[in-house]
Amino acid sequence: MLKVENLQVYYGAIHALQGVSFHLEQGEIVALIGANGAGKSTVLNTVSGILRPREGSVAFEGQAIHETPPQDIVRKGIIHVPEGRKIFSRMTVTENLEMGAYTNNDRAAINRDMEAVFARFSRLRERRDQLGGTLSGGEQQMLAIGRGLMAHPKLLLLDEPSMGLSPILVEQIFDIIQDINEQGTSILLVEQNAQMALAIADRAYVLETGNIVMQGTGDDLLKDPKVIAAYLGGH
Amino acid sequence: MRSSAVDNGLRTGVTFGIVIVTMFLIGFTVTGAGLIGKLFGASDSATPSLMFYSLFMILIGMWAGASASPRPLTEADTFKRALISGLVAGLVSGAIAAVIGFIFGDLSANKIDPRTYLPSVSPDSIKLFLFNQTPLMGSLTLLALMTVSAAVSAALSFFFRSNHWLKNKSGETSNAARGFFQSAGLNRVLQSQYASYVFWAITAVVLIILPRVWGSYWNYVFGTVGIYIILGLGLNIITGWAGQLVIGYVAFFAIGAYTFALLTAPEPHHLTVNFWVALALGVLVAGISGLLIGLPILNLRGDYLAIVTLGFAEIIRILLKSDLMTDYTAGPRGIRDIGGPTILGKPFVSDVDFMYVIIVAVLAVTFIAHRLRNSRTGKAWFAINLDETVARATGINAFGSKLLALSLSAAVAGLAGALFASRNQFTGPDDHALMVSINVICLVIVGGIGNIPGVFLGAFALKGLPEILRETESYRLLIFGVLLVIMMRLRPEGFLPARRPELEKHAAQTPSGKEA
Numbered sequence A: 001m002l003k004v005e006n007l008q009v010y011y012g013a014i015h016a017l018q019g020v021s022f023h024l025e026q027g028e029i030v031a032l033i034g035a036n037g038a039g040k041s042t043v044l045n046t047v048s049g050i051l052r053p054r055e056g057s058v059a060f061e062g063q064a065i066h067e068t069p070p071q072d073i074v075r076k077g078i079i080h081v082p083e084g085r086k087i088f089s090r091m092t093v094t095e096n097l098e099m100g101a102y103t104n105n106d107r108a109a110i111n112r113d114m115e116a117v118f119a120r121f122s123r124l125r126e127r128r129d130q131l132g133g134t135l136s137g138g139e140q141q142m143l144a145i146g147r148g149l150m151a152h153p154k155l156l157l158l159d160e161p162s163m164g165l166s167p168i169l170v171e172q173i174f175d176i177i178q179d180i181n182e183q184g185t186s187i188l189l190v191e192q193n194a195q196m197a198l199a200i201a202d203r204a205y206v207l208e209t210g211n212i213v214m215q216g217t218g219d220d221l222l223k224d225p226k227v228i229a230a231y232l233g234g235h
Numbered sequence B: 001m002r003s004s005a006v007d008n009g010l011r012t013g014v015t016f017g018i019v020i021v022t023m024f025l026i027g028f029t030v031t032g033a034g035l036i037g038k039l040f041g042a043s044d045s046a047t048p049s050l051m052f053y054s055l056f057m058i059l060i061g062m063w064a065g066a067s068a069s070p071r072p073l074t075e076a077d078t079f080k081r082a083l084i085s086g087l088v089a090g091l092v093s094g095a096i097a098a099v100i101g102f103i104f105g106d107l108s109a110n111k112i113d114p115r116t117y118l119p120s121v122s123p124d125s126i127k128l129f130l131f132n133q134t135p136l137m138g139s140l141t142l143l144a145l146m147t148v149s150a151a152v153s154a155a156l157s158f159f160f161r162s163n164h165w166l167k168n169k170s171g172e173t174s175n176a177a178r179g180f181f182q183s184a185g186l187n188r189v190l191q192s193q194y195a196s197y198v199f200w201a202i203t204a205v206v207l208i209i210l211p212r213v214w215g216s217y218w219n220y221v222f223g224t225v226g227i228y229i230i231l232g233l234g235l236n237i238i239t240g241w242a243g244q245l246v247i248g249y250v251a252f253f254a255i256g257a258y259t260f261a262l263l264t265a266p267e268p269h270h271l272t273v274n275f276w277v278a279l280a281l282g283v284l285v286a287g288i289s290g291l292l293i294g295l296p297i298l299n300l301r302g303d304y305l306a307i308v309t310l311g312f313a314e315i316i317r318i319l320l321k322s323d324l325m326t327d328y329t330a331g332p333r334g335i336r337d338i339g340g341p342t343i344l345g346k347p348f349v350s351d352v353d354f355m356y357v358i359i360v361a362v363l364a365v366t367f368i369a370h371r372l373r374n375s376r377t378g379k380a381w382f383a384i385n386l387d388e389t390v391a392r393a394t395g396i397n398a399f400g401s402k403l404l405a406l407s408l409s410a411a412v413a414g415l416a417g418a419l420f421a422s423r424n425q426f427t428g429p430d431d432h433a434l435m436v437s438i439n440v441i442c443l444v445i446v447g448g449i450g451n452i453p454g455v456f457l458g459a460f461a462l463k464g465l466p467e468i469l470r471e472t473e474s475y476r477l478l479i480f481g482v483l484l485v486i487m488m489r490l491r492p493e494g495f496l497p498a499r500r501p502e503l504e505k506h507a508a509q510t511p512s513g514k515e516a
């Protein structure tokens, strides 16, 4: 479904991605783990078209998209939920969700989708008329994911959805991610919380200073001594 | 624990006391009273009547009371607290004024003329300050007047605010609901549909009648206000909504004005294009120039647009002024005898007629702006303004949206420029100095950035008020400055902030909930 080959991305002189290749098949959850500054967010930004690779290619459903503008990539069904609870702080919850359906013009469908989001995140329903910026961190994260779902993604790019959440909320968020996946959305998941990410991922890649250094199924990587030492805080 | 109501009143009272004393010392009490007199059509005289002076002081007292009454209104605020704040504010400011008044009155009674040190404090102004009474009686009157007017206005403003607050929290019961005036009846009248019909009917009648009756001077002043409203509405699109600062907005104003002027003036090109065609072309050319400016820079992050337009505006002004362009744009002399509007071949050029043209233009631009604001495009602009990365992640074409916003803004400025040139029948390079841009930015910010009614208010405050204050000559800029400072203090987001305050109350109503 998604095929990334030899991605080279620069920020000025900084060589952030040094030939990253990976793939993701329809229906999979693929996790991308790595230390701070490894380049995980850069990968997502490149896939969603916000950054342009200097070399390499990104193909989605067989079509090259690395030169497609972001708004058209959204229309193809790739939705990016950026890192850091990026919501529209001065819009209400409802308005935030409506922005998620920006590419959709069908009012009735939008309302139906919004109901579906509220069904999944009941906290958001209670706070539908509250400004996004006044939500708690966890609620903002739910809103960001909910906004992503409003666009009916085929592939959801999630950048650190568990960042800064309490352990209970982390569990909830991962349950929700799995649930979204079971309903047919493929997911590319970037996470610091390697333990949880590997547990729900079908396959995973380990990124280190702009290079993929390891790959395998989630279970295999969970047992890998090098992964345990570097990312699972193991001994 | 000291009651916050007393505290509040104390602080406001001291501020207003100082303001009153300062006004007295610079002789503004006399000028202010005279101004009020003018408003009521009193004839000029060296010392204004006692009545107008009292009125002036009452207004200041009421202002003090209104500032002292609780804001934001929380459930803990009762009518009594509001009254206490107002009372204290009035007492304190009145006492400060009274003490100073008494000292000067006493000096004056002992034949000491303070004018040696304070050129504005004449015996006459002291007498007026003390209501033509003895120092003791006069200062007591001052104290009483301030106290009563501040208390009354604190009570009144509590009533208005609690009412307003009730509307926002409809359904919930609260102290304020059980509080003073409940006046559900009044509310119902104000909220009914008929009230809005009546409001619009009155507005329409006023708009039709006023230009006929108030004479060409006010038509000129309010014509300028109208043109600045158009400019403000235009700048609001790119800066207020899409969030991209444009400093050289006057460039598009100039392009509209010169396009129109060159097409309709006998010199230098001997063209006499129809008013409406020239107007449309002015709008079009300005819009296209916005597009061309935006194309290379709008996909860059950061405030490049501000800098590039700034440069663009200066280049245009310098070009217009240079001898190089004299053959094409009449150089520093400017263009004279610019055409006026015609309808079905009939000229339409009196100041009254032109006022109507401006009113129609303002209404049209307001309508378009309003529609844009609530459109999909408007939402996209707002999203870009809030967070461009997320906006792009939701599928908004950020570059295209910003480009559209800039060319629409430029087109609106072109309209304003064409109207301006046509009304003055003249335009020259000096009409298009950077000051115009700065004025427009200021009026948008003062009014409340991103808000349509705010633009109207801002334009009145910045372009209308200075003309109204022209009567006060040398104090004009002083008052204007003071007003600006006060208003930015009270309303840092502008008079009418665009963001919905009722939603942001959640933050303001936390228990500790009072800003310093």
Ligand SMILES: Nc1ncnc2c1ncn2[C@@H]1O[C@H](COP(=O)(O)OP(=O)(O)OP(=O)(O)O)[C@@H](O)[C@H]1O
Pocket: A011, A014, A016, A034, A035, A036, A037, A038, A039, A040, A041, A042, A043, A083, A192
């Ligand atoms: N806008 C930018 N300009 C310059 N360098 C950048 C920029 N964004 C990221 N980088 C650099 O690129 C590298 C990869 O950054 P990236 O944000 O992709 O890391 P990450 O793996 O997402 O880290 P984290 O887990 O901390 O979010 C880092 O060294 C970072 O400093």
Ligand SMILES: [Mg+2]
Pocket: A040, A041, A042, A083, A159
């Ligand atoms: Mg990151």
